[in-house]
Amino acid sequence: MKIKTKSSKVNRAWINDHVNDPYVKQAQRDGYRARAAYKLKEIDETLGLIKPGYLVVDLGSAPGAWSQYLRRRLLPKVISQDEANAAARGGIIALDLLPMEPVEGVTFLQGDFGEPEVLRRLQGAMGGRLADVVVSDMAPNLSGIASADTARVEHLIELAIDFAQNHMKPQGALVAKVFHGAGYDQLVKLFKQAFKVVKPIKPKASRDKSSETFLIGVGLKAR
Numbered sequence: 001m002k003i004k005t006k007s008s009k010v011n012r013a014w015i016n017d018h019v020n021d022p023y024v025k026q027a028q029r030d031g032y033r034a035r036a037a038y039k040l041k042e043i044d045e046t047l048g049l050i051k052p053g054y055l056v057v058d059l060g061s062a063p064g065a066w067s068q069y070l071r072r073r074l075l076p077k078v079i080s081q082d083e084a085n086a087a088a089r090g091g092i093i094a095l096d097l098l099p100m101e102p103v104e105g106v107t108f109l110q111g112d113f114g115e116p117e118v119l120r121r122l123q124g125a126m127g128g129r130l131a132d133v134v135v136s137d138m139a140p141n142l143s144g145i146a147s148a149d150t151a152r153v154e155h156l157i158e159l160a161i162d163f164a165q166n167h168m169k170p171q172g173a174l175v176a177k178v179f180h181g182a183g184y185d186q187l188v189k190l191f192k193q194a195f196k197v198v199k200p201i202k203p204k205a206s207r208d209k210s211s212e213t214f215l216i217g218v219g220l221k222a223r
Contacts, residue, residue, distance in 0.1 A: 023205045027065070033101075034065035036137060038205035040175070041069055043214060046201060049133055049173050050074065053090045057122075057131045057167070058106075059113065059160060060138030060177075061094035067106045070135075075105065090132075093125045114159055123167070131168045136160040136176040150183035157187050157215075161194045165220060173218045180211040191217045 023035035030037075044050050050073045058067050070092050092106045095118075100108050107125050111118035138160065140152035157176055164174040174195070178187045191198045195217030202213040 021207075032065045032068055033063045035205055037065040037069040039203040039214070040066050040135060040137075042203040042205065043175055043201050043216065044069075044073065047173070047199065047216060047218075049175070049216075051132075054132035055090055055126065055129050056092050056133045056135065057126070057163075058092060058094040059134065059136040059163070060096055061108070062096040062098040062100040064094070064100050064103050064106075066135055066137055067092055067094045067100075067103045067108075071103060071105050093122065095122060113163065126167065130172070131164075132172050134160065134164045134168050134172065134174045136174070139177060146182050150181075153179055154183055154186060154190075157190060161190060161217075164217070165194060165223065168220065170220045171218075172220065173216060175214055175216050178213055178215050180213055187215065191215050194221060195219055196221055 021035065023038050027033070027035045027037060032038075050056065050070060052074055054074065056070050056074070058070060061067050074090050074092065092103075093109065094100065094103070094106050095109045095111065095113055097110070097112055099110055102108065109118065109121055109125060111121070113119050113122050136156070138156045140149065140156060142149045142152075157178060160174060160176045164172065168174065176191075178184065188198065188200070196219035197217070199216045199218070200213055201216060206212050
Protein backbone atom coordinates (compact mmCIF):
# COMPACT_ATOMS: atom_id res chain seq x y z
CA MET A 1 0.00 0.00 0.00
CA LYS A 2 1.43 3.36 -1.05
CA ILE A 3 1.00 6.31 1.24
CA LYS A 4 0.78 9.74 -0.34
CA THR A 5 3.08 12.08 1.50
CA LYS A 6 3.21 15.84 1.49
CA SER A 7 6.66 15.63 -0.07
CA SER A 8 5.45 13.55 -3.02
CA LYS A 9 2.57 15.97 -3.59
CA VAL A 10 5.00 18.89 -3.59
CA ASN A 11 7.30 17.07 -6.02
CA ARG A 12 4.44 16.30 -8.39
CA ALA A 13 3.27 19.92 -8.22
CA TRP A 14 6.79 21.16 -9.01
CA ILE A 15 7.13 18.76 -11.95
CA ASN A 16 3.74 19.82 -13.28
CA ASP A 17 4.66 23.51 -12.98
CA HIS A 18 8.03 22.87 -14.63
CA VAL A 19 6.64 20.92 -17.57
CA ASN A 20 4.01 23.57 -18.24
CA ASP A 21 6.32 26.53 -17.67
CA PRO A 22 6.34 28.75 -20.79
CA TYR A 23 10.03 29.57 -20.30
CA VAL A 24 10.91 25.86 -20.13
CA LYS A 25 9.05 25.32 -23.40
CA GLN A 26 10.70 28.37 -24.96
CA ALA A 27 14.14 27.16 -23.86
CA GLN A 28 13.51 23.84 -25.59
CA ARG A 29 12.49 25.63 -28.78
CA ASP A 30 15.47 28.00 -28.66
CA GLY A 31 17.99 25.30 -27.81
CA TYR A 32 18.91 26.60 -24.36
CA ARG A 33 19.88 24.11 -21.66
CA ALA A 34 17.78 25.86 -19.02
CA ARG A 35 15.14 28.56 -18.65
CA ALA A 36 17.75 30.61 -16.75
CA ALA A 37 18.97 31.98 -20.10
CA TYR A 38 15.94 34.29 -20.20
CA LYS A 39 16.81 35.79 -16.82
CA LEU A 40 20.16 37.00 -18.11
CA LYS A 41 18.58 37.98 -21.43
CA GLU A 42 16.09 40.31 -19.72
CA ILE A 43 18.78 41.83 -17.50
CA ASP A 44 21.03 42.40 -20.50
CA GLU A 45 18.25 43.88 -22.63
CA THR A 46 17.17 46.16 -19.77
CA LEU A 47 20.65 47.53 -19.05
CA GLY A 48 22.55 46.92 -22.31
CA LEU A 49 25.43 45.14 -20.58
CA ILE A 50 26.81 42.76 -23.22
CA LYS A 51 28.49 44.05 -26.40
CA PRO A 52 30.60 42.44 -29.16
CA GLY A 53 34.27 42.45 -28.25
CA TYR A 54 33.63 42.07 -24.54
CA LEU A 55 35.38 39.57 -22.32
CA VAL A 56 32.79 38.00 -20.02
CA VAL A 57 33.42 35.67 -17.09
CA ASP A 58 30.54 33.35 -16.17
CA LEU A 59 30.84 32.14 -12.56
CA GLY A 60 28.70 29.16 -11.54
CA SER A 61 28.07 28.41 -15.21
CA ALA A 62 26.70 24.84 -15.23
CA PRO A 63 24.62 23.64 -17.01
CA GLY A 64 25.60 26.38 -19.46
CA ALA A 65 22.46 28.34 -20.36
CA TRP A 66 24.03 31.68 -19.47
CA SER A 67 27.14 30.83 -21.48
CA GLN A 68 24.91 29.91 -24.42
CA TYR A 69 23.13 33.26 -24.22
CA LEU A 70 26.42 35.14 -23.92
CA ARG A 71 27.81 33.34 -26.96
CA ARG A 72 24.78 34.26 -29.05
CA ARG A 73 24.86 37.82 -27.79
CA LEU A 74 28.55 38.31 -28.51
CA LEU A 75 28.33 36.70 -31.92
CA PRO A 76 24.86 37.23 -33.41
CA LYS A 77 23.92 35.40 -36.60
CA VAL A 78 23.88 38.52 -38.79
CA ILE A 79 26.68 40.97 -38.06
CA SER A 80 28.70 43.59 -39.88
CA GLN A 81 32.43 43.18 -40.50
CA ASP A 82 33.16 45.66 -37.71
CA GLU A 83 31.02 43.61 -35.32
CA ALA A 84 32.75 40.43 -36.49
CA ASN A 85 36.15 41.97 -35.80
CA ALA A 86 34.99 43.12 -32.35
CA ALA A 87 33.50 39.72 -31.57
CA ALA A 88 36.81 38.06 -32.45
CA ARG A 89 38.49 40.14 -29.75
CA GLY A 90 35.95 39.16 -27.11
CA GLY A 91 35.49 35.91 -25.30
CA ILE A 92 33.63 33.94 -22.66
CA ILE A 93 35.26 32.07 -19.81
CA ALA A 94 32.94 29.86 -17.77
CA LEU A 95 33.72 28.26 -14.43
CA ASP A 96 31.87 25.89 -12.11
CA LEU A 97 32.49 23.27 -9.45
CA LEU A 98 30.36 20.91 -11.53
CA PRO A 99 31.20 19.61 -15.00
CA MET A 100 29.58 21.34 -17.96
CA GLU A 101 29.00 20.09 -21.48
CA PRO A 102 31.04 22.16 -23.95
CA VAL A 103 29.54 25.30 -25.47
CA GLU A 104 31.13 26.30 -28.76
CA GLY A 105 33.28 29.39 -28.36
CA VAL A 106 33.30 29.17 -24.55
CA THR A 107 36.37 28.27 -22.48
CA PHE A 108 35.26 26.17 -19.51
CA LEU A 109 37.24 25.56 -16.33
CA GLN A 110 36.07 23.22 -13.59
CA GLY A 111 36.99 24.11 -10.04
CA ASP A 112 36.66 26.60 -7.19
CA PHE A 113 38.12 30.00 -8.11
CA GLY A 114 38.57 30.60 -4.39
CA GLU A 115 41.48 28.13 -4.62
CA PRO A 116 44.78 29.72 -5.77
CA GLU A 117 45.52 27.11 -8.45
CA VAL A 118 42.07 27.43 -10.04
CA LEU A 119 42.30 31.23 -9.90
CA ARG A 120 45.67 31.05 -11.67
CA ARG A 121 44.12 28.93 -14.42
CA LEU A 122 41.29 31.43 -14.74
CA GLN A 123 43.71 34.33 -14.96
CA GLY A 124 45.68 32.42 -17.59
CA ALA A 125 42.52 31.91 -19.66
CA MET A 126 41.86 35.65 -19.46
CA GLY A 127 45.24 36.23 -21.07
CA GLY A 128 46.16 39.22 -18.97
CA ARG A 129 42.92 41.05 -19.84
CA LEU A 130 40.34 42.43 -17.45
CA ALA A 131 36.72 41.31 -17.84
CA ASP A 132 34.16 43.76 -19.17
CA VAL A 133 31.33 41.93 -17.42
CA VAL A 134 31.20 39.26 -14.72
CA VAL A 135 28.01 37.23 -14.29
CA SER A 136 27.36 34.95 -11.36
CA ASP A 137 24.54 32.45 -11.06
CA MET A 138 26.28 30.84 -8.10
CA ALA A 139 24.08 29.52 -5.32
CA PRO A 140 24.95 27.40 -2.30
CA ASN A 141 23.35 24.12 -1.33
CA LEU A 142 20.72 25.38 1.09
CA SER A 143 20.30 23.62 4.42
CA GLY A 144 17.00 25.17 5.49
CA ILE A 145 18.73 26.76 8.47
CA ALA A 146 18.26 30.49 7.85
CA SER A 147 21.41 31.74 9.57
CA ALA A 148 23.66 29.19 7.85
CA ASP A 149 22.09 29.73 4.43
CA THR A 150 22.37 33.51 4.76
CA ALA A 151 26.06 33.19 5.59
CA ARG A 152 26.65 30.91 2.58
CA VAL A 153 24.92 33.26 0.15
CA GLU A 154 26.82 36.25 1.55
CA HIS A 155 30.10 34.37 1.18
CA LEU A 156 29.45 33.69 -2.50
CA ILE A 157 28.53 37.33 -3.10
CA GLU A 158 31.71 38.45 -1.36
CA LEU A 159 33.71 36.12 -3.62
CA ALA A 160 32.00 37.47 -6.75
CA ILE A 161 32.53 41.10 -5.73
CA ASP A 162 36.17 40.45 -4.80
CA PHE A 163 36.75 38.78 -8.16
CA ALA A 164 35.18 41.73 -9.98
CA GLN A 165 37.26 44.23 -8.00
CA ASN A 166 40.47 42.45 -8.95
CA HIS A 167 39.75 41.14 -12.44
CA MET A 168 37.21 43.50 -14.05
CA LYS A 169 37.56 46.87 -15.77
CA PRO A 170 36.66 49.87 -13.58
CA GLN A 171 33.62 50.66 -15.76
CA GLY A 172 32.51 47.02 -15.87
CA ALA A 173 29.40 45.36 -14.47
CA LEU A 174 28.70 42.46 -12.13
CA VAL A 175 25.43 40.50 -12.29
CA ALA A 176 24.86 38.24 -9.28
CA LYS A 177 22.02 36.07 -8.06
CA VAL A 178 20.83 36.76 -4.52
CA PHE A 179 17.77 35.89 -2.44
CA HIS A 180 15.24 38.08 -0.67
CA GLY A 181 14.93 37.41 3.01
CA ALA A 182 17.29 37.54 5.96
CA GLY A 183 20.58 39.05 4.88
CA TYR A 184 19.30 40.68 1.68
CA ASP A 185 19.90 44.23 2.96
CA GLN A 186 23.47 43.26 3.82
CA LEU A 187 24.03 42.01 0.25
CA VAL A 188 22.74 45.32 -1.14
CA LYS A 189 25.09 47.11 1.25
CA LEU A 190 28.05 45.07 -0.02
CA PHE A 191 27.17 46.00 -3.59
CA LYS A 192 26.79 49.69 -2.75
CA GLN A 193 30.19 49.67 -1.05
CA ALA A 194 31.79 48.27 -4.23
CA PHE A 195 29.83 49.86 -7.11
CA LYS A 196 28.78 53.35 -8.15
CA VAL A 197 25.40 52.17 -9.45
CA VAL A 198 23.40 49.26 -8.01
CA LYS A 199 20.17 47.97 -9.55
CA PRO A 200 17.98 45.08 -8.32
CA ILE A 201 16.07 43.19 -11.00
CA LYS A 202 13.70 40.25 -10.69
CA PRO A 203 13.32 38.94 -14.25
CA LYS A 204 9.98 37.65 -15.46
CA ALA A 205 11.62 34.24 -15.95
CA SER A 206 12.20 33.99 -12.19
CA ARG A 207 9.28 32.10 -10.70
CA ASP A 208 6.89 34.18 -8.61
CA LYS A 209 7.23 31.77 -5.68
CA SER A 210 11.02 32.05 -5.70
CA SER A 211 12.86 34.51 -3.47
CA GLU A 212 15.53 34.70 -6.17
CA THR A 213 16.45 38.11 -7.54
CA PHE A 214 19.53 39.69 -9.08
CA LEU A 215 21.75 42.58 -8.12
CA ILE A 216 23.66 44.44 -10.83
CA GLY A 217 26.59 46.63 -9.91
CA VAL A 218 28.00 48.99 -12.54
CA GLY A 219 31.23 50.97 -12.23
CA LEU A 220 33.68 49.98 -9.53
CA LYS A 221 34.37 52.44 -6.74
CA ALA A 222 38.00 53.23 -6.04
CA ARG A 223 39.38 51.29 -3.10
